[in-house]
Amino acid sequence: VIDFRSDNTHGASPEILEAVMRAAAGTSTSYAGDPITARVRQRCRDLFETDLEIFPVVTGTAGNALAIATLTPPFGGVFCHEDAHILRDELGAAEFFSGGARLIPIPGNDGKLTPDALSAAIRDLALADPAMPACLSLTNATEAGTVYSPAHLTSLGNVARSEMLGIHMDGARFANAVAATGASPADLTWRAGVDLLSFGATKNGALAAELLIVFRPALFLKSLAPRWHRSGHRLSKTRFISAQFEAYLTGDLWLRNARHANAAAQRLAEGVAGIEGVEIIREVEANVVFLRLTEAIAERLQKAEILCFDWPIFGENAYRFVTAFDTRDDEIDQLLAILR
Amino acid sequence: VIDFRSDNTHGASPEILEAVMRAAAGTSTSYAGDPITARVRQRCRDLFETDLEIFPVVTGTAGNALAIATLTPPFGGVFCHEDAHILRDELGAAEFFSGGARLIPIPGNDGKLTPDALSAAIRDLALADPAMPACLSLTNATEAGTVYSPAHLTSLGNVARSEMLGIHMDGARFANAVAATGASPADLTWRAGVDLLSFGATKNGALAAELLIVFRPALFLKSLAPRWHRSGHRLSKTRFISAQFEAYLTGDLWLRNARHANAAAQRLAEGVAGIEGVEIIREVEANVVFLRLTEAIAERLQKAEILCFDWPIFGENAYRFVTAFDTRDDEIDQLLAILR
């Protein structure tokens, strides 16, 4: 069995496991009052080069929904890509946490929004009374395996700011975006206008660890902190999430893991070039590869116990292959051998 | 420093840490489709001697709020003790998850409800239109450190059933209740009428692991499963919660830990008998001890860095001491030495 279904089917980096072990010694103030969480907060301030506050949680859905509820009143509209995870995969988490906000899907090439499409969607909203414009939610790296540049994000941020929208970034694969662009975390977030970032580690070598990062704490803490608590996402032993992040951000483990996964995806993308019956559907910029395969090839994969997901929203015979922090070169090569 | 603030300030049992390590190897189906979760489900069926379904989550608040939302429509009333965690400590989680249900506090001695008090509260609700009777939520071991017997639970369950109420049990310290009563898990839950149990491990040696157990799956799954997902409590790597539970339920670790904590509380309770200026406020049946202390004694504790919480709802100069799976006899003895 080789598993390309998702980066969340993989295990955890040894450094992260060791950090969890160490954190288990002794007693510690609960509900995020512990010293490990304090150190992670400071580490994030350094990494993002700004003041910020952190809310450790265990799922991307929690981070996303808490962020959207903080930026969006119950009668607000949230602009997002039509393939966005918050729209398609979270069973109405955004609606639940916000008290009934409306997600407004926007089409876009390769998983990315354009400033023009965003402007048009904002204008369309004003033609009737579906919702009040409130929030822009972006995913980076995107659900299509592509990556926003700082310049692209800034141009979207400018549109959003001029319409008084708050900005959320779903960074379930934020490390992959930083690794792919080489841009600074600051340039990919608050310098482009992002207010709240769901900074994921789970898909990149953690057990279950996400940080909801608040870049303008004075504006958002009063609303966000109680929502974190009452949604059941404030762990008594938060230190065990923070310990994962401390290891994640130490010695650039997060970037090493992401670079590894991105490189594996590139190896796959380069390997399939020229193979008959295999078509790359979306540009490969991070750690996700979408391929259109003939049925014969798809059957060979199944027989060889190569696991991947079919991806019908990208058309017929579309499949998604995700590489991870621990995907090995020989696994890619075995996959390529079968595709050929 | 000796820490009696809460059982959730403590770390984790080595067996549980090792299980998490082991679970990190290889890839596994995400979102609770993994084999460890399957084994835990079966283990729970054996332990509770009935069919059931499990929803692994990371906080008691999540389990409680999901359970209450499943049993209670938005216009429903939830009867609970006036000291209940769901009422006092979860910042409206029950209201949030249910869409605005009403918690109905009921007074009761030693943290426990009586059938008469419950009946009276149900009758009172019918005098006006505050909410429609829907749910009974019980905590065992209680917030007052006491324990319900199977007979007591059954008498409450009979009242609730005759009024068509669903029954939830907050079992953040369920292991302590089983250890204290010697009753079977089945007798303390579904045989007494409990529909959903928040079965906690976090306070008793786990990192962050709770199981929401559904005793009548056919009735409740359709509503509960999507709520679990959209509340952000369905972890992609659920196996890491399940691994904790597998270790917890292996070789009776859960009961050994609970017995240890309960015994430490007894050692404390017996030790303070006869000390001047120290009064035991609530009967000590599990792992929580409430003491009324003179101010002089309280100051001595503080100076000695003995940590505990003051507990003003139990009157002036009231303090809570919680013992844990790893509280040592010498820690109790040091505390006693200072109290004397």
Next chain:
Amino acid sequence: VIDFRSDNTHGASPEILEAVMRAAAGTSTSYAGDPITARVRQRCRDLFETDLEIFPVVTGTAGNALAIATLTPPFGGVFCHEDAHILRDELGAAEFFSGGARLIPIPGNDGKLTPDALSAAIRDLALADPAMPACLSLTNATEAGTVYSPAHLTSLGNVARSEMLGIHMDGARFANAVAATGASPADLTWRAGVDLLSFGATKNGALAAELLIVFRPALFLKSLAPRWHRSGHRLSKTRFISAQFEAYLTGDLWLRNARHANAAAQRLAEGVAGIEGVEIIREVEANVVFLRLTEAIAERLQKAEILCFDWPIFGENAYRFVTAFDTRDDEIDQLLAILR
């Protein structure tokens, strides 16, 4: 000034006003326990040829949102036309009342859904986790001024039933649909599968009167009745809504008013045939006429104080003209004179 902006800018039928006057005499049991409401309930049972329950409310939004919340759990999906009032004009009422359900827009010619489009939308929903299929909401007469036939509704109802969807009908202009089709109220509703009907009178000569009609009371009352109360839509003096309906349903006032409005729309549609610079955009089947006008004509209308709404979702230079129970022939003729 001649007003074609909406049927809700018009006043009230004298019969309805007189009924309100009469209802003001004496005292009466409040909260819908009065005899007028009882008579209207019986009248509706006769009219719809079935058992049913009624919930008088004062807005279509209230009726729609209560219906959808009754048929749809918080995690449910509601299929509706992309132009549906519930989607575009109610500022998230459906999301609010349901606790965060998702509206799923479906494209369709002339405001109507097709069974194939509905089936496709249900299938698409299953590709990911946006929401659980729960409800179909239809509008008749539609927002495009067209009308569903009983056969069309039955074919949609069959698809919905086979997928276990509840069915809601927004009948803000139900009278216009009955008048246009000549079909029986039963054939246009429960015989085609409709569970709950928002039966409007406000747009057709009432002051503010809508009935939420429940065709399968045993299934839905327990959830609907408390929602009606807690949403603030259970009037203490409900008799004043019911009085309007009693007059509305007496001597076929509702159909006479609707036939009048429909005929005025036909007069307009026939009158514009062949006028250069005027294009009928949607088939005229009820009391709403959509016209595409040259800018010169639009300016002439404005100068002549002929009021109508521009309707940009139907393309450039699109305008909506609504006729009402009291629109006069000479008003249509004046409009035609200016259009020519």
Next chain:
Amino acid sequence: VIDFRSDNTHGASPEILEAVMRAAAGTSTSYAGDPITARVRQRCRDLFETDLEIFPVVTGTAGNALAIATLTPPFGGVFCHEDAHILRDELGAAEFFSGGARLIPIPGNDGKLTPDALSAAIRDLALADPAMPACLSLTNATEAGTVYSPAHLTSLGNVARSEMLGIHMDGARFANAVAATGASPADLTWRAGVDLLSFGATKNGALAAELLIVFRPALFLKSLAPRWHRSGHRLSKTRFISAQFEAYLTGDLWLRNARHANAAAQRLAEGVAGIEGVEIIREVEANVVFLRLTEAIAERLQKAEILCFDWPIFGENAYRFVTAFDTRDDEIDQLLAILR
């Protein structure tokens, strides 16, 4: 039959009915854009001697719940009297509209809160995490038939303001409070700190008309206006509510009606003085009289078809008698004759 069940079982003042008739002529901008609503807005500004905004609705529950949702975040606490209508009679409307806020009941003599009791409740809330202090809701005239003076309100307002609470007043019987105290509407509301007033007319001679009055529009409109719309309480023909209020506020009809009802209650209170077997339970300050009656007397009332409600929360054999704008002296005298 003589009806003392509630002021909401009564009909409507002729002046109000005539105003509704008149308003039915011609067409008018819908959704509160009409000239009658504009005149009522101005009339309220004059009456309350300040800038303000109005939201016409048809029930007190709607006004109350919209106000509370505007002042209270989903995780907020609302302090109110333990007999408050919002707590006991609205089936969780406040929880529904706010997204899950918590009502905090405070005991108090004669339906009124004291500043000390309010301060104590605010302090108690801080002992745990049930909710964040957000709102104070007062009823005037109270549910006990008593009346707050401006000085009393100011002392409560000062406590609330010092704790940053928003203040809502349930004025279902506001006219009765103004009539009873002789104080100015301004002194009874915003000068004492009230932010939002549910100003009722329904119980005092209207068909169904309440104004939610916003005293600090700049602070609250952005949140309130969309809630009004999405809750289904923004009537297309709002002019028919406004017309009722225009008549209500013309020639002091509102005060004349209230003085009449208050005088009838006084006549009753004075008449029962000294009757054996009849005890006045609460001080009679407005138009509600609570009497404790022997069973023999209660039976005589029933036999004579004198309608009233039993009121068990005020103890055994307690009954409520409400007088209205059209209660006649001879009706009071007949009641007295039977009580004697």
